[in-house]
Amino acid sequence: MTGVRGTAHDLAEFRAEVRGWCREHIPADWRRAQTGVPEEEFVAFQKEWFQELRRAGFAVPHWPREWGGGMPVAEQIILYQELAAHDAPRLVLAFVAIHHAAATLLAAGTDEQRRRHLPAILDGEIWAQGFSEPGAGSDLAALSTTARRQDDGYVVNGQKVWASGAAHADWCLLLARTDPGAPKRRGISYFLLDMSTPGIDVRPIRQATGESHFCEIFLDDVVIPRTCLVGRENDGWRVAQETLGAERGMTMLELAERLGNAGFRWLLETCARPGPGGARPVDDALVADRLAGFETELTALRALCRDLVERHDAGTPGPADASVVKLFYSELLQRMTGFGAEIAGPAAHAELRKPLSSGWESGAWALDFIGSWEWTIPGGTSEIQRTIIGERGLGLPREPRGGR
């Protein structure tokens, strides 16, 4: 996969290449095989799939060439379109590592940090994100976990919550307060935390969908060496802001393509299945109307995502583009899975498990619908996205806020 391609002809060739690869390498029955498997099998499957993608040069296409990426944006778009069209498993476990951790290391890490971690991530190092705390959700800057200077490092105390996948993580991106006296955004530092350090207690949180991918992380006198500080001390807020949204574009494009491909296909199949009375929902004019509405919205979403990554690549992103995309995606996901659950009817509620490694739409509609409620919360809730669109996109005055 080398050489810069750009002409329509080259891109068509690339697409054909990816298609061929997908047909050969995506395990045909992974959805069935991954439904209801124990956690360890899910982890093993995720790791294997990551290595499969890596061998093809598809695991971290967005990284710089010297670290194993370097795929032009036009090709990345094609790659994610084809992976979605062929219903490839999603990289769930590696998500934070290849996106947030990598973006942070590339933007603010030292050379040594990059050399230590980027190749390790390619070899399967798993990362979690330890930002949120019981008292710091939307108001992340209110976080109160402390990191006190001691000898040649820091001693960390506090509690993190909602850290997705932390039970499997080798490393964690950590925000902690290094200067309790400074204004709240100026006293935070960004750390790389080795999860095998003594004093760390990770506890899974039981969730509505019956799984527990959220974890609490308790930190009790955890020592972090100075070499694991990212950026300057007390400059962690800026680092987090710069890198949090860095990958929003391509990850949203991938999710949108999945929703538009496998997701919409499941929905059509559900609607085309004859009901108990023999009639097919899709023959009902109202159902057909809803489907047409979804297809229109999906087309718009995919176009928006494409526009977002292209503008990002060209260095001309609008200040609220990413928020528009996230808001639109998460609310469309809720509407679509809600409709799926409704059409599938009570039978959907007998489906108690969904395939792990799938996207937010798996065809187990009732579970997907409950899961979709989560999407309007992380990475900036829908209310926070609306605030950003209002303030940065439309240039409205800031909302009055206490404590800022």
Place this chain on the structure above:
Amino acid sequence: MNIDLSEEAAEYGRQAVRAFEAAGGDDLVRQAEREPKRRAALVGPVLDELGALDLDPRGDAAELEAAAALCRAAGYFAVPFPVAERLSRPAGADGLLVVDGARPAAAVAGLDLSWTAVTLDGRRCDAAARAPEGPPRTSAFVTGLDLRPAGAGGECARDLALGLVLPCWTLLGMLDRAIDLTREHVLLREQFGQALARFQGVRFQLTEAEVERSGAEALAKYALWSVQDHRGEAADDALALRLAAVEAADVVFRVAHQLHGAFGFCDEAFLSWLSRYGQPLRRLPLGPAGTRDRLTRSLGRRGLTGPFGEARERAAR
């Protein structure tokens, strides 16, 4: 026409809330999930204490109101027992279930009771609950039913109306609770140095949910009155209530979850239990689209009579 519950019924409802609270309150559903076999034993004594099964909602107008108030109290705690279904039982059965004839199911797994079912098109059957397919954690006690036709009961329209209306009162209790929980949460939870309740974006969502809830409440009272008054259109009123209640539930639970943030998805939050155990009431016998379809077909071009229907007819004459 006065559609408000009588003071006695309202007082009975308050007593029921206290009794469920004393019996464990929010813990009832948690315990029942852990030990599904015990759910009848957990709830039975409270119902006895309240004299619930002595109520005669079919025969006595005042007791129908008391039954509605009791269902609402049960919903408030997501009481893991088909209270409304027991209360609406016809003679000769332990309970009444309104089902979609094509896919009969109800949240009655693991109870040793004999059920009469009435299908949405008004057929009366005997119903036997199958063994549950999964643990309550995922099935919320829903299980498939085997139906056996039970000859014309004569009372089918009344069964249908009562069997639809009382469970809506349970759902109404759940909506009351979702609103209360969310209100408490946004008053208590602070972000950006102030209670969430101070943000207009938060307040407007909660008020939108409350408007939906109170609309459903008004219709619940009206449909109850229509049953009480033996109105010919009571079954249509019941279906209209059901549509309003499930649509309100969509909004109320979406808002409640959104305003709870990540916390709303974990077991520590009662909202998570309420929304899981509310699913059967929202989806059975039919979800919003199916209910709307039924109602539309049943009404044709006639429209609902509604509280002002007679006046309208008089004016047209």
